[in-house]
Amino acid sequence: MYLHIGEDILVKTDEIVTILDKKLLESSPILAEFLQQKADVTLHLAKNSIKSIVVTTKHVYYSPLASMTLKKRSQQHSIVVDE
Template sequence: MYIHIGEDLNIRAKDIISILDKESANHSPLIDEFLSHHKERLINLSKNPFKSVIITYDKIYLSPIASGTLKKRSNQTNIHEFI
């Protein structure tokens, strides 16, 4: 299943390691250090301040979509997956 994460980009749900909300990302020195260390993998999809951080095996996305919305999208089942 694919999840729309912003700016016409869909990624496979099984490739997502973590989805973090903006507050966690902004107030944690560990996450700040992680993002600084992996700047070459960072892709900003948000024209405004980002609402969530999506960590995959290959890339890290700053998304304009809230983490709660992304979680709901990841829990939806698609009938086409079973055909």
């Protein structure tokens, strides 16, 4: 399954490590250090302000979508109807 995380970017859900609220960045020096180390694989999807940080096995995305929105989207299941 794929998750739309903003700006036409889809990420495989089995590659997502965590989805973090942007507020954690302001209060966690460890997270800030981690993100500095991952700067070479970081993609900024937000044109204005970021609302969440999506960490995958390959990249870190700064998303314009709220972490709760992404959580809800990730929990939705596709329904296939046989006719």
